[in-house]
Amino acid sequence: MIDAPYVLFLGDAPDQLAAKVAQGIRDWRPESVVGQVRLPGCKADVGVPDVTLAEAREKGAKTLVIGVANRGGVISESWKAELHTALEQGFDLASGLHNLLRDEADLVRTAEAHGRRLFDVRVPNVEYPIGNGAPRSGKRCLAVGTDCSVGKMYTALAMEREMRARGMAATFRATGQTGILITGDGVPLDAVVADFMAGAVEWLSPENEPDHWDLIEGQGSLFHPSFSGVTMALIHGGQPDALILSHEPTRTHMRGLPHFGLPTLEAVRDQSLALARIVNPAAQVVAVSVNTKALGEDDALRCLEEIEGRIGLPAADPFRRGAGRLVDALAAV
Amino acid sequence: MIDAPYVLFLGDAPDQLAAKVAQGIRDWRPESVVGQVRLPGCKADVGVPDVTLAEAREKGAKTLVIGVANRGGVISESWKAELHTALEQGFDLASGLHNLLRDEADLVRTAEAHGRRLFDVRVPNVEYPIGNGAPRSGKRCLAVGTDCSVGKMYTALAMEREMRARGMAATFRATGQTGILITGDGVPLDAVVADFMAGAVEWLSPENEPDHWDLIEGQGSLFHPSFSGVTMALIHGGQPDALILSHEPTRTHMRGLPHFGLPTLEAVRDQSLALARIVNPAAQVVAVSVNTKALGEDDALRCLEEIEGRIGLPAADPFRRGAGRLVDALAAV
Numbered sequence: 001m002i003d004a005p006y007v008l009f010l011g012d013a014p015d016q017l018a019a020k021v022a023q024g025i026r027d028w029r030p031e032s033v034v035g036q037v038r039l040p041g042c043k044a045d046v047g048v049p050d051v052t053l054a055e056a057r058e059k060g061a062k063t064l065v066i067g068v069a070n071r072g073g074v075i076s077e078s079w080k081a082e083l084h085t086a087l088e089q090g091f092d093l094a095s096g097l098h099n100l101l102r103d104e105a106d107l108v109r110t111a112e113a114h115g116r117r118l119f120d121v122r123v124p125n126v127e128y129p130i131g132n133g134a135p136r137s138g139k140r141c142l143a144v145g146t147d148c149s150v151g152k153m154y155t156a157l158a159m160e161r162e163m164r165a166r167g168m169a170a171t172f173r174a175t176g177q178t179g180i181l182i183t184g185d186g187v188p189l190d191a192v193v194a195d196f197m198a199g200a201v202e203w204l205s206p207e208n209e210p211d212h213w214d215l216i217e218g219q220g221s222l223f224h225p226s227f228s229g230v231t232m233a234l235i236h237g238g239q240p241d242a243l244i245l246s247h248e249p250t251r252t253h254m255r256g257l258p259h260f261g262l263p264t265l266e267a268v269r270d271q272s273l274a275l276a277r278i279v280n281p282a283a284q285v286v287a288v289s290v291n292t293k294a295l296g297e298d299d300a301l302r303c304l305e306e307i308e309g310r311i312g313l314p315a316a317d318p319f320r321r322g323a324g325r326l327v328d329a330l331a332a333v
Numbered sequence: 334m335i336d337a338p339y340v341l342f343l344g345d346a347p348d349q350l351a352a353k354v355a356q357g358i359r360d361w362r363p364e365s366v367v368g369q370v371r372l373p374g375c376k377a378d379v380g381v382p383d384v385t386l387a388e389a390r391e392k393g394a395k396t397l398v399i400g401v402a403n404r405g406g407v408i409s410e411s412w413k414a415e416l417h418t419a420l421e422q423g424f425d426l427a428s429g430l431h432n433l434l435r436d437e438a439d440l441v442r443t444a445e446a447h448g449r450r451l452f453d454v455r456v457p458n459v460e461y462p463i464g465n466g467a468p469r470s471g472k473r474c475l476a477v478g479t480d481c482s483v484g485k486m487y488t489a490l491a492m493e494r495e496m497r498a499r500g501m502a503a504t505f506r507a508t509g510q511t512g513i514l515i516t517g518d519g520v521p522l523d524a525v526v527a528d529f530m531a532g533a534v535e536w537l538s539p540e541n542e543p544d545h546w547d548l549i550e551g552q553g554s555l556f557h558p559s560f561s562g563v564t565m566a567l568i569h570g571g572q573p574d575a576l577i578l579s580h581e582p583t584r585t586h587m588r589g590l591p592h593f594g595l596p597t598l599e600a601v602r603d604q605s606l607a608l609a610r611i612v613n614p615a616a617q618v619v620a621v622s623v624n625t626k627a628l629g630e631d632d633a634l635r636c637l638e639e640i641e642g643r644i645g646l647p648a649a650d651p652f653r654r655g656a657g658r659l660v661d662a663l664a665a666v
Contacts, residue, residue, distance in 0.1 A: 131559040131560075133587075133590055134592060190526075191526055192526070193527070194524065194525050194562065194566070195523040222608070222611075223611050225569040225611065226463050226528075226531055226569075227528065228611075229527065229530045229531060229562040229564075230562060232555075232562040232564075233561070254466075256465075257465060257466055271607060271608070274604060278555075278556050278561075278596070
């Protein structure tokens, strides 16, 4: 568990997109953020106060989160002085980069000398159990996509926010690097060893109060041949009561695979439901979350109406209009 | 790639079952075995000549394979003297035990001093790619089970033997420890990191001659919630042309999960086929391999007839009568 609040390190981000992890934390956990640290030349700004490390400490920040990714996912030498200073001043460091903090001998030495922790959220730091498929109390929702990167994380976070606003008990359960940095906890599922994937998801979403919902972050797609095994483990380890179909209507082929067309929403619905019912016979598909950000307002509306009419389930775009209709569907389960 | 031929190390195996890895190698690759090395008190015998290490060297053996598992999968201290001697005499060592050879500092030192290799087949030693689902030339067969441990490896090995006897081009592709030790090569799929599972299977079964069959060793079951993600990766990474359903008819619940009943063969057929066709639209389910060893001859025959009548596919027990009918079904694809 990464200690909040955070100060967000934007480094020398060449553009706003490079700081999307910091932006995600700012958007979804603003109460965890005391400010941003930017180096000379930084072209990103996530809309929180610029602070020095000393100011961040005064405001209570406990962890400096590297919220920037440069090409190659490496820890830039130009960041090092600030990272060492942060450790010396009492911050833990957290990163989702490929290049691990723990592999940087100089950072490890400084962290040890000052009794600080280095969190590499890209790799597991827990010995997960083997899954057992036993029913668990509490309710679970999982977004399953027609493809990777269609908005599953956003959907779950938007639903969590809406549910909390309604006074419902809801917890986003992160399964990817960005989600883990946003919430400070989770399972980097794509880095878990095969035999322990389902067990890691069970561990992530333990027994809970009967009316509590876990919103488990989806990954991959049953129809994406590179990552379908990860999706399968989420469906069986997560044993969802409710499935949300996630879709991006302008995608012409599976992400990274030009030779693979997208499945229909109907195919994703039927396949996911059949597999989900192996562990949870009561599983239902309750709604469709459509990421229409590539469409204009009129086209988006038409798209949602078409899907809703065809599939016979509420179709909504949480990016555009909030997650209200998705949560209505969940509340009806 | 582990160099053959082998000498099989049975250590102080307390019973025949403890030497089942050695027995598997003896049964399926007798041409790779020059003999067995047994320590005082060994209660197993895999039916090959007892040899000293020196005799094994004279017969050309290049690798000493630890073909015995004791409780806990550890490398016993009582084996150490013989293992050191083997390294000194020029053997590589290969093991599928949980306790890795590479984690035994004394063995590592001796191996380094004598330029020998230590193969721990339980952990990957290759950086597998991410799968891309691109069609590959050659044909592929995968056994998919109603459960784990129903005879999928045996089925694939028996089919390979029968196909080679018929002059067909066929290669067993190992995905588990025992299979890797039998063939000297393969992917320990349950130990591969999630994101690379499908890519590892693609790597294992590359492009080949149009009439060549890879017989990919199946793992887990789509209906076993602990390991279904591994099975999914095999179906999508393996992109089988032919699926064989594997079943053990006396099993009353999923292995290790008393609260999970077995799926029907029909459910495994339909679910596996729908998922296989995502990557290979021509995929077919061609036969049923039934492990009837818990039944008497009459009951076994009735069981096979019942399944064959119900499913409408050839049903055969390769343990009992050979893999001829399964290969007939494959040859008809």
